[in-house]
Amino acid sequence: KQEVTQIPAALSVPEGENLVLNCSFTDSAIYNLQWFRQDPGKGLTSLLLIQSSQREQTSGRLNASLDKSSGRSTLYIAASQPGDSATYLCAVVKDSWGKLQFGAGTQVVVTP
Amino acid sequence: NAGVTQTPKFQVLKTGQSMTLQCAQDMNHNSMYWYRQDPGMGLRLIYYSASEGTTDKGEVPNGYNVSRLNKREFSLRLESAAPSQTSVYFCASLRGDRVTEAFFGQGTRLTVV
Numbered sequence: 001k002q003e004v005t006q007i008p009a010a011l012s013v014p015e016g017e018n019l020v021l022n023c024s025f026t027d028s029a030i031y032n033l034q035w036f037r038q039d040p041g042k043g044l045t046s047l048l049l050i051q052s053s054q055r056e057q058t059s060g061r062l063n064a065s066l067d068k069s070s071g072r073s074t075l076y077i078a079a080s081q082p083g084d085s086a087t088y089l090c091a092v093v094k095d096s097w098g099k100l101q102f103g104a105g106t107q108v109v110v111t112p
Numbered sequence: 113n114a115g116v117t118q119t120p121k122f123q124v125l126k127t128g129q130s131m132t133l134q135c136a137q138d139m140n141h142n143s144m145y146w147y148r149q150d151p152g153m154g155l156r157l158i159y160y161s162a163s164e165g166t167t168d169k170g171e172v173p174n175g176y177n178v179s180r181l182n183k184r185e186f187s188l189r190l191e192s193a194a195p196s197q198t199s200v201y202f203c204a205s206l207r208g209d210r211v212t213e214a215f216f217g218q219g220t221r222l223t224v225v
Contacts, residue, residue, distance in 0.1 A: 004154070034213060043116075043202060044155075044216040089154065091214075097162050098143050098206050099170065100214060102154035 002027045002094050006103035014111050019077035021106050023090035028068045031093040035064055035075050038087045038105070047088075048075070080110045114138050118203050118217035125193045125224045133188040133220050135203030143206050144186035145170075145214075146178065148199040155202065161186055193224045 003026045013019060023033070032051050036044040048064045050057045050073065056065045061078040077084055087107045091100040119134045137144065142163050147155040147170075157170030161180040175197060177189045186205075190197060203217040 036216075041219075041221075043218040044204075046213045046215065049213040091155075097160060097168070098212075098214070099145070099157055099160060100147075100155070100204075102147075102156075104152055104154040 002030075002092065002101045004090060004092055004101050004103040006088075006090060006106050008106060009104065010107045010109075012109040012111060013080055015080060015082060017080055017110075019075075019080050019084065019108060019110075021075040021077075021088050021090075021108070023073040023075070023103055025071045025073075025092050025101075027094060028071050029094065030068065031095075033064075033066055033073050033090060033092050034100070035062075035073075036089040036091065038089060040087075044089065080108075082110050082112050084108060085110050116203055116205055116215050116217035118201075118220050120220060121218065122221050123223070125190075125222065127194060127224060129193050130189065130191050131193065131222075132190075133201055133203075133222075134185070135187065135217060136185045137203075137205040137215070138184065139205060139207075139215065140183070141205040141207050141215075142183070144180065145204040146176075146186070146188045147202045147204065148172065149202060149219075150199050158188065158201075193222075195224045198222060198224045 035047040050066045063076045087105045089105045091102040116137045145160040146158040159178040164183045201220045206214045
């Protein structure tokens with residue numbers, strides 16, 4: 001059974017510092033990995049999607065890497081801002097039905 | 113562009129009551145999903161529908177039923193609500209190609225007392 005783990009569960013950094021969020025998964029046979037952002041009381045917003053054939057994906061200040069062989073993905077957020085405060089979730093798609101297997105998330109607080 | 117729309121946003125039920133959560137997407141997606149989110153556990157799949165007319169169980173289907181009414185709409189029904197079903201429920205959709213990104217609704221916060 002695929003398990004997805006995100007460590008740490010919570011993270012607090014001062015504004016301007018780079019954020020590094022980790023996601024690990026036990027089964028390397030995945031189709032893709034997706035990073036989401038969730039604000040309190042809100043839905044999930046897709047940040048980045050990395051296909052299984054890709055090593056990384058970038059969007060603005062966000063960069064996500066994928067190492068299937070070691071079962072790891074890392075989300076980097078450059079020059080963090082208070083507006084980056086949220087919970088970040090990673091999820092993998094393991095089968096052809098597009099079902100997502102989620103980690104429990106990392107709650108990030110960026111202090112001014 | 114509305115994306116994925118869920119109704120209601122909040123609901124309080126008494127134990128044993130029934131209700132239906134509604135979900136609609138306007139992106140012409142083939143696949144739709146229902147997840148529940150509980151503190152510290154991430155999101156878990158309840159049911160999914162790979163295409164209109166088909167539904168399948170996910171990881172935690174007990175106590176729920178679903179209907180894929182048409183390509184746009186996928187509803188989740190609680191026949192006899194229990195306190196263990198207190199959760200936040202999310203509907204999601206994707207094009208149907210497993211390599212595309214998923215889009216989520218804003219969630220329904222359900223409390224069963």
